[in-house]
Amino acid sequence: MKKAVLKLVGLGLNMCYQLNPRLAVHKTTQFFSKPQRRVIPIEKERFLQTADTEELCIMDRVLRVYSWGAGEQRVLLAHGWESNVSRWEDLIRYLQVHNYRVIALDAPGHGHSQGRLYDQTVYGAAIRKLIETAEVQVVVGHSLGGFTLLLEQYRNPFQGVKKMVLMGAPVSFAKYHRNFRDNFGLNTKLNRDFETYFSQRYAYDLARFSFLEVEDWSSMPLLFIQDKTDKVVHYQATVQLAEKWKQAKLLLTDGLGHGLRDESVYQAILNFLTPKEECFE
Numbered sequence: 001m002k003k004a005v006l007k008l009v010g011l012g013l014n015m016c017y018q019l020n021p022r023l024a025v026h027k028t029t030q031f032f033s034k035p036q037r038r039v040i041p042i043e044k045e046r047f048l049q050t051a052d053t054e055e056l057c058i059m060d061r062v063l064r065v066y067s068w069g070a071g072e073q074r075v076l077l078a079h080g081w082e083s084n085v086s087r088w089e090d091l092i093r094y095l096q097v098h099n100y101r102v103i104a105l106d107a108p109g110h111g112h113s114q115g116r117l118y119d120q121t122v123y124g125a126a127i128r129k130l131i132e133t134a135e136v137q138v139v140v141g142h143s144l145g146g147f148t149l150l151l152e153q154y155r156n157p158f159q160g161v162k163k164m165v166l167m168g169a170p171v172s173f174a175k176y177h178r179n180f181r182d183n184f185g186l187n188t189k190l191n192r193d194f195e196t197y198f199s200q201r202y203a204y205d206l207a208r209f210s211f212l213e214v215e216d217w218s219s220m221p222l223l224f225i226q227d228k229t230d231k232v233v234h235y236q237a238t239v240q241l242a243e244k245w246k247q248a249k250l251l252l253t254d255g256l257g258h259g260l261r262d263e264s265v266y267q268a269i270l271n272f273l274t275p276k277e278e279c280f281e
Helices: 001-018 021-033 042-048 085-097 120-134 144-155 174-184 188-202 235-242 263-273
Strands: 052-058 061-068 073-078 100-105 138-142 163-169 224-227 246-251
Touching: 001 021, 001 188, 021 042, 021 188, 042 085, 042 163, 052 120, 061 085, 061 120, 061 188, 073 120, 073 144, 085 100, 100 120, 120 144, 120 188, 120 263, 138 144, 144 163, 163 263, 224 235, 224 263, 235 246, 246 263
Parallel strands: 073 100, 073 138, 138 163, 163 224, 224 246
Antiparallel strands: 052 061, 061 100
């Protein structure tokens, strides 16, 4: 039924393109950028209420920012698609015990941030702003959050950030774009104009850009965490990217799926952050 609905919507977009190409591209972009806003369970809301919160205004979008702890070491967490800050609860508790200050934000169109649509530029700018104002030394990203961290690092290396952790982060959006195009049945012309609009707005080629094609990465120490059973991001692409990174460590798990929620993962992150991990072989 869901596939039939998507095809019906796609048919409407294709018909709209014949009459008003600009409107059709605008509507297509909205569908591509609209996450399903999930209801946050009561127990997760209670945890979020233990944080200090603030509203961050970036490019006329208001995002919710949370912080826990008062340690000198500051960690920023960036969640993925159709998620929110509550997904980090176990890791946050783990870092709190070890006296880290943890900062996390709901992405545009997610959690308690305002708006219904995701915006890559706003998410990246918000992350940069928090890194600067909170003097963050470590960034951790899951899925789309990890992609955003990599994209920002690629465009303009973070100042002050000493280490990065990427959990289940895709190396490109090409597969997701193909799935979107095929699920909606977009015709060739509409899809072409959608790709062009996306590239102009976000400054990278949605259909062809890949981090695997980047040759000159920075030497920032980076921990890749990827599960072999992840059905969202294939682990072999992560292995390839880790091989290209100058100072990379790779943790491959088996059976944790895309979520990577496990104490062994949190312990690996903590070990990576400790001073004894400053030297890489």
